[in-house]
Amino acid sequence: MTLRTYVISRILLTIPMIFILLTMVFLVIRVLPGDPVLLHFEKQENPAAMEEMRHRLGLDRPLWVQYFDYVAGLFRGDLGESMQDYSSVTQQILSAFPATLELAIFSMIIAVSIGIFLGVEASKGYGKTRDNVIRVFGIVTYAIPVFFLGMVFQMVFGLGLHWLPVGLRLPPRMDLPSGLNVGSLHFSTGLYTIDGLLEGNVYKFVEALRYLALPSLTLGLVLSGVFIRLTRSNMFETLRLDYVTAARARGLSETTVTYGYALRNAFLPVLTMMGLQFATLLGGAILTETTFSWPGLGRYIVDRINFRDYTAIQGAVVFFGIFVSVVSLVVDLLYAYLDPRIRL
């Protein structure tokens, strides 16, 4: 099948999934017990006020109407207004997202590079000590609660050795990076590392990295196990394939054989796994953000749960869902592009 048809079908597949997801979240939030409006008020002595709010949030309408409003709103990119301070949930989420994105990207980079490196190392000898050690390492990292690892890092590298900061995204005294400013036009990504560079301020960039180090290392390490395992097994499979032996028989160097032949083919499954693991990663991000007081979406959800801010929780969860689906879509398309057998 051609790339075009593949892309189209893949996108078509994504749409119903997102819809199911939306519906699921809606049901979870609306159908499960608890009256959001009641929960909002300190004193519930003024039924008029509660009615007014119920109306304002459209909760006085029948469920199916609410559902359609909600879906329609989503298409307008409107996730409703926070029940705690009536401000736009969309705006709140977008303001929190860059922090999460930055954390996610760096964690993923760390996880994948650790995973691939160790996976390849392990694959250099099945059942040898090195292999087993790496394997066990992978299994152990998988079994560590991410927030526990985070706290340990905070204690060791933050409190103990004073190497790295353990909270926030930049030193308190430092102004937030402004991003790119050319004359009147202003462009910033909200990713402090990138904005720092755009601003041409290397110091900020470095600081941003320092503050990013522990959180992303924590999350990346916990996630690396999956990639180690996957790379390892794929490497073993590809390393036994004829074309690898053939390459050796042509006298190509081990590096070329391992990376150019074995890994290049073992990498595609790893790529798909990246797509899948992104979901896990965002889950872990919630806990990591809470541990490192990282001002991202994860902490947003946790805060809102404490406020019982239904619209916000719903919005954030949906946003996560859509984001993940989009990422996995992109990854799959990338896969299709990278794998010549699908491309064409």
Place this chain on the structure above:
Amino acid sequence: MVSQPLLSVNGLTVEYWARRGKVRAVEDVSFSIDKSETLGVVGESGCGKSTLGLSLMRLVPYPGRIVKGKILLKGRDVLGFSASEMRNLRGKDISYVFQDPMTSLNPVKKIGAHFVELIRAHEPRVSEKDAVVRTRKLLRDVGIQSERIGDYPHQLSGGMRQRVMIALAIALNPSLVIADEPTTALDVIVQAKILDLLNALRDTYGMALVLITHDLSIVLERSDRIIVMYAGHMVEYARSEDIYRNPQHPYTQGLLKAIPNVELDEQTLNAIAGSPPDLLNLPKGCRFWPRCYCAKEKCREEEPRLTCTGPDHYVRCGKYEEGE
């Protein structure tokens, strides 16, 4: 007269160390090849002929290893080579054509890339451009339009891929090419073509050829000498016409009988009864006796030695041991 052979193998023994014990896939094999001559290696699957082929390039897959023997290429002991020396040797002095062309090319690399990579790995000073030029010529030599240089393996037919493999094998015109069942994965018409191509190239490039196959008929007319292997042993080693006219080992005779003979209108095709032994628990004595029509008490007791029964004719069978 003592002219040094291109490759001479002496008492080569290869073992696989599986969890359940050691397996001798190749045991005490000795032979030699001269420049631009063809050696056929024949035997049922699992007789160790592929292992033999690979071991010549020290590519025996884990957990196998060469435990005994000597491999002399132009007088230099290959087993003594360092890793880098081996790399230089592989593909440049000896090259290998694998059984299944479908899986022998890197699916994510273009055809051309394979060549360029190979050439520049061995001749780093060659520029990309020149490498490409050479590649086009090589492809033409093996009968593929050079436009295919930009294709991916999966875009080529099996036969074409095998041609590519061959082209790769001869790219640095090595003195020896080992072809391991180069045609079994292909359909009959293509088979002949590929084999002829190999022969043609052998003549033009003047290289020696080791042709490994399970099909005696293929090697009979195409090779100068033939090794017949059974259960890791070299049971007979002789010039092909000797093998054809006077096969001495019962197994060889069996193989010959199994070839459909066109001249005879009266067909008596009788395959050898039974199946090769499990290398993990070999029968005591001669490894072939359970299937041998003329097995004697002695065969069950002691393992026969390789005996010379004529000019360049060696057999491993009790019948021909002196004292008979």
Place this chain on the structure above:
Amino acid sequence: MDEPKVKKSMLSSLIPGLSSLSQRGLAGWLVVLGFIMVASIVVVTAISPWVVPYNPSQINVGKPLLSPNSQFLFGTNDLGQDVFSRVLSGGGIMLEVSILSVIICLLIGVPLGLFSSYAGGVVDRFFCLIMDSIYAFPGLVLAIAIAAMLGRGVTNMALSIAVVYVPSYFRVIRSQVLSIKEMPYVEAANAAGAKGRTVLSRYIFPNVVPSIVVVATVNFADAILTAAGLTFIGLGVSVDIPDWGWDLTNGRRLLSSGAWWVIAYPGLMIILLALGFTLMGEGLSEMANPRLRE
């Protein structure tokens, strides 16, 4: 005719595996090791009421925040409770939640998987779509949302975790069934006109069991970690029951005062438990489908 043979080959991947572990190399040892870890933790938690040196919920058994010493092996927490006693008896919640959630998953995922894949066609496609969309979703996020809506308590935690992991059961079962459906003896049975239910229960289900065991084992670890996560963001259980999850959460406030022992020990226990199950799962799965065995 060759039904018994196939059946055996599937099951043998498991039962003899357990019997003759040592020959299974690393895989075998993984299972043994994991089993020992889990078993010992379960036992400790079970007998803890009789062996704890102090009542784990009793405050001020010692001064607050004593570092580990001869009297309090693991030190004391901010309320002067004995960390050691709490570590011994704190596994209850984790185990309850994980066991419960795995049971729920089995009860929902397995039948659904069997049915859907055996029925095939539209039904199958429908279920797959739903399961995939749950599966693709950030598990913890979903669990948190559901748990937050359901409110506190072991059952609710287990439920919210189960929802997230049912798909992984579903998928495994399904892929298994699809392959087994093609097995000659199943087709023979179908040809012989056996009823769908019979085929499912007598021919297919027994062969799915090994992979179910594997999934469940691995899932235990996930369940435990998720439960810990839920507790960490305050969706756990009431504080008068000692619980590692809560101790970790609580210990976080004490981090800045350097009281490492308050979190270290409960943290390690959670790791041990999760690790135990992961090791078992790893070993079992390698036995069930020996891809890389020589």
Place this chain on the structure above:
Amino acid sequence: MKDTKAIGRMTIVGIVIVIIIIAGVAGYYFTMPTTKLKETLVMGTTDSVESCLDPARAYDYFGWEIIQSLGCGLVEYKAGATGSVDDIVPSLAASWNVSDDGLVWTFNLKQGVKYEDGTEFNATHVKYTFDRGIGIDDEDGAFVGIGYGGIINNVTVTSTYVAKFYLKIPFAAFLSLLACQASYIVDPAYAPMTSVVVYAEGNARGSHPMGLGPYKLANWTRTAGKDYEMRLEANANYWNASGGYPKTKKMILKFYADSTGLALAIQAQEIDIAFRQLGATDINTMKTNTNLKVWEGTGAFIQYLVLQEKYAPFNNTIIRQAVGAAINRTTIVDTVFLGQAQKLYSMIPIGMFGHTDAFLTLGDPNYTKTRELLADLGYNETNKLSFKLWYETSGHYPSSPQQAQVLKSSLEASGVIAVTLDYADWPSFRTHRQNEDMDAYILGWYPDYIDPDDYIQPFVDSSGGSWIHHNYNNSEMDKLIAWARGNTTAAARSSLYSQIQNLMVEDCPMIPTYQGSAYAVTTLKIKGVYLDITQSWRHWLLYAEE
């Protein structure tokens, strides 16, 4: 030449890399900020503005803290106040007087006071402020919460600089009410009459209606509905600018998710000031830290145990007293707060006039009394009085789970009481309170205005205390409260309050447990920290000393 081509590529790559590295290192040192500005202080907190900075709605500690720096009231408490009326000093009002019936208050305003944008302040703005606050009648807001509508009848402007307040009831605590941040004057130019001013991204000035305060809001960034960064800059038009206020020109406020983050930051000296809410253990560790100064102050925050009188067991006064006698306040203060709090035996905080240790008569604890009281009702070691004690888990009050555990153990120490703990996040907790389905629950109270009335009327007055839903009402109590409110002489009021407190002990509708102390931690060079009973955090008095 083939080679040169190959080599060429390599060298180019190499050169590029080298250049990047050099540029990077150079850039790093070039852009490294030079020594930090003296006139800027960085303060860290775990607080965050809950809804907005508009007095018409803001009803949270931090919202008020900022409002106080951006705005001004007619009167204010002088730094170091103890809560007595004499501590209330003129701010925007130069002087004032009250009619004998206590129903009419007249304020003469300072003249020539300007808003930060230079417009003149006058009496109409006073009227505007209160009409607006009462008019908007925001259910979440302080005007409703405190019940301005029930106190103020209307405000009139008699001349440019004279405003008159007509009250519905004689209200002794009126000055303290005006001193609280909800009564701060708003700038009509920025405060629409009928709607609340909320956070506007990228528009700090438009995000609040104040403008008479020592500071201007230079920048306010919220992410994820929480404060992310705030910058205060001196307001040149502040009426007391001539007096050298604010002492520090710039204030940067940094927001931490939790006490741990804040503690780590101040320990690393990344910030100059850490205020609210550091954990008790953190305070202790920092007391031993020679690079930090720990400031301690009286707190006006109290916590107490509410007993649901709607149904058994606590519909029985004896049982309530029995429980009241079984509270071990020492363990709460020492174990949960490591001594950084005070045992509280009255709803009126220690250090405020009218306070008596009324509940001490029940004992602290007096388990024999508990046993006796319960024995008559047939409770004993075998048949224990058992009930559910609820706590909240949203961090709305400091270390609620710990308190709950301590309370449980102290109650059970009596041997005749069995407590099971249950919890809910704050909103659900509130709803449970409304539904009146919690046997006993922990609540806390930050004062609105600093007066005994604010610690009595909202709790045990049948109308004022209805929000607690403890179903306690006692006409006798209501009468006493009304008198205490109306009376203007401090002496008479304190005697009334002591009667009220004794009556509370008899009825035991709620049991005070402790009074929090306020703590701030700063680096050694920071001066001008005042932690008095008003709970006000006065940014404009803070300064760093060389």
